[in-house]
Amino acid sequence: MAVNPDNYGLRLFVRYLVLCLIALIFIFPLVFMINSSFKPDSQLLADTSSLRAFLPVGDISLNNYFGAFRRAPVGLFVLNSVLVTGATVLLSLLICSLAAFSFAFLRWKGRDVLLSVVIATLIIPFETIAIPLLLLVSKLPWIGLDGLHWGWLNSYRVQIIPWIADGLTIFLFVQYFKALPGELIEASRVEGASWWQVYYRVVMPLSGPVLATAAILKFLIMYNQYLWPLIVVQQESYRPVMVGLGYFFQLNVAWGEVMAYLTLITVPVLTFYLLLQRAFIASIASTGVKG
């Protein structure tokens, strides 16, 4: 039974048509967001009744962007998010990989118990501990340049420290390390390398893929944080981008400015994703290959 070339061509065409229609469903809100960010409010709202909503037509300008910067300390919010996200990702990579290194290669008393506690935390959703954690951090001490404080609310540390270590990151590292050739570690030890040297001279240089995975997952969680900063940060000076959105809903809502702000905080992430899309998708896929 020979394949009819016309039939094959038609099927290919239908396949692409379906793929494109689905792509439209996923892309239209983002196209709407970006185009609307250049339009004055009156036109933005009127355009939603036609296809003009998805086209950069009419009275196009950057006014909404200037307006957004006037309305809220946008630069500060972005800086806060970058700082909190960057610090958490870096500390998480270091601390989680060290712990995983110990769990995967070293043998010590209590190791198996501690590892099973770490794995057990995987079934605790953050949302179920948010409220008691709020009470806990409101009472923790901190030693700053100006002496001892009580309470971590309204700070960078409250947004960073609780998020550094998590079961999934450690688990991903442990899985990856266990797949590395054990002889490599033993050989380095025989040659007299300290454990620290084995970690950063032998294991870390081989860990590019898992570091990328862990960094991307943490980056997405941290940059998109909402619930936690919402309840622990009331002061403007420590607010990250997602919570800063609240500014645009005080008094009269200027939708053009909202769209400009949304575009500003989303486009960098989208660019990052489009550049590294293989790594992004691989990191999500690797969370699925458990056990």
Added chain:
Amino acid sequence: MASKLTRSNRAGWTFALPGFALIFAFIVLPFFFAIGLSLTNQRLLSPNPTQFVGLENYRQLLGLAVVTLEPERNDAGEIIRNEAGEIQYPRLRAITRSDDYPQYRGMREWFRWQSGEKIMTVIASDVVFMKALVNTFLFVLVVAPVQGSLALMLALLINHKVRGINLFRTIYFMPVVVSIVVVSLLWRFIYDGQNGLLNSILQALTFGLFQPVDWLGNPSTALPAVMAMSVWQAVGFHMVIWLAGLQTISPTLYEAAAIEGASRWQTFRYVTWPGLRNTAVLVLVVITMQGFALFAQIDVMTNGGPLDSTQTLVFQAVERGYGKQDISGGSTISVILFAIVLAISLIQRWLTRER
């Protein structure tokens, strides 16, 4: 020899300690705090000392009873009717505020139905919590199968090696990297009753026959609207997990099926699906966990309304624990939420057990 090389108590503890200590302090400890706090009347800031209240918080959330309202009768035992011929019933308040029924004190009506001449009324200590509980389960029961199967269809569609397929995979996955807060705000525009994109599209497709709906402002459409948006946002995530599962299936199985002359459906039914069993359980569990954690969409789009039709467990926990500074009330909801999630994890373990 090998054991001597890898045995090191001091290095082992030193390397693992920072990570473990952080997990212990910020995940394990708060978890046990939640259980402890749910047995007290702790508030975020309070001049009064914290007291142990036992299971009072749970009783206040979970208290539930069915009350039967009998028709009012006159001295002769006949049912009293008003001018319109309607049967007269005692007021529910007469029961929930009466000293004769201390067990029903403070409870409010959740819903009622007619049963012959009687009216059956379900009363709850906390009607809003009950609605949140039902909405959360509804959300999970609808979103898990819909999102899971749509994601599988997308994965099967994407799993063909045709030119440019990576572009489509990239686009389908895109909403996953966008913050749910941003997505929720955009969808407020789509669902708007006056200028909404969805109404415009539906009107264009039906040549103006479609009557505009205020999707988020209507109690019967608000939760489905939130569900649809949530599926849209996360379906790409699960598509990628299905894809990873599809790629573990050996191509030789497909070749064998082709040689046997299996139809497309047979190939899916007897080759693809059995190879995806563990992925299926994982996808369902992840969606379920994400579903029970539903918060940002509600906070941005509906605030639990209209008429509590989109209240959820996490939204309630935050509203109490943070909004009303009632830490113990919020913790109690958290513990109930965790018990549900744990039960589901145990079911998962049972489903994936070695046979």
